[in-house]
Amino acid sequence: MEISTHQSHLLQQLNEQRRQDVFCDCSILVEGKVFKAHRNVLFASSGYFKMLLSQNSKETSQPTTATFQAFSPDTFTVILDFVYSGKLSLTGQNVIEVMSAASFLQMTDVISVCKTFIKSSLDISEKEKDRYFSLSDKDASSNGIERSAFYGGSWQEESSSPHSHLSPDHGKSWGKYNYPPASQRSTQLPGAKQEQRKDSIKKTKHLRLSQPPEAAQYKSSKREARASDSSSHISQAEEQAQIDTEMDSASVGYQYGQGSEVTSRSFSDDLPRMRFKCPYCTHVVKRKADLKRHLRCHTGERPYPCQACGKRFSRLDHLSSHFRTIHQACKLICRKCKRHVTDLTGQVVQEGTRRYRLCNECLAEVGIDSLPIDLEAEQHLMSPSDGDKHSRWHLSEDENRSYVEIVEDGSADLVIQQVDDSEEEEEKEIKPNIR
DNA sequence: CTGGGGAGGGGGCCC
């Protein structure tokens, strides 16, 4: 016979013990704030603690202390509350940081819920948008009620509801990429100073969260430029009201399962027919696909690595552009004298993984031997027939083909591979995308 | 210190 309330009762008791610091044998120091918890509970909830406590298992008589600077105390409170209650208190403001912390702590369930939460935010309803526009400044400030999305013990059931397409398995791409460090991304809206961002990057460099330095870059100037654009459909006052409201909406968070449905309400004719609003900034796009693409600049997701140099890109077209420019010398311009060159008047020079063209005169001056590169054949690869769009991407026949081989054979064919940046990737050092 | 150019990155939009 099974008593269904036992588990929740047990967890409740443990939580109570934690709050009263009873039998707590583990102290977690997060940016100066001390959290008390039970070793057993942490061990069972987090892969990170499992490893940490396994190493200290021989010294069970001594209280264990862990120190974190990768996330804020508030974030760890959310995590710890989840551990002891099964309820994850997510808001649009904290979800990225919570996910980053969960990633650090190797808490896959939490990561999955965060993924679902973020992915759901792609479906920004027009209703919500309508609310943004209709609220006055005063309304925005008075109605900005803190509402959090609670992922209680039943979140798994919820995720198999109408949002089942966002279930953890389907959201793989999110967990595989790197997220900006907590202090880098924090909860700043795009207006945040870039200097502050740079400082944050420096500050968090020592952390083991492997992030590309420019992850989650967002160019606030663009927004400012837009805000100052007099040709905008919205007056500056309205824009400010919208921004204020959206600033507020950051704390309003996202109503999972309630506000995610895209409604069919249309805007009045004098408002732009934009449909999808970014949950992290003021950007609004017409197409969901564009929002998905835009979100990568917040998440730092870079699913397209260059197989020639390892540099990673958030977009396939940027990768192909990079590859053409850097590794295929597609520009018919002499790098030295900038004159137009053809296959007759110049040749391709290889320098590491980079290729560029030099005219015959500059080639003679520099005295570099050109490579016997069959550009026609490569051009063929880069110019597929319309009926075979993907033939330009020389798909890897041998997945074990190493980077060295790619470089050394000089073929420099672009190998598109949407990589899996899952757990094992976190162990490796990410090649920084330093320009 | 400054200007020019290259490269990367983001948005709009067409196919």
Add this chain to the structure above:
DNA sequence: GGGGCCCCCTCCCCA
């Protein structure tokens, strides 16, 4: 919805 192109902006390097 994805791929790809164009445009624009920013950053960085270098002369």
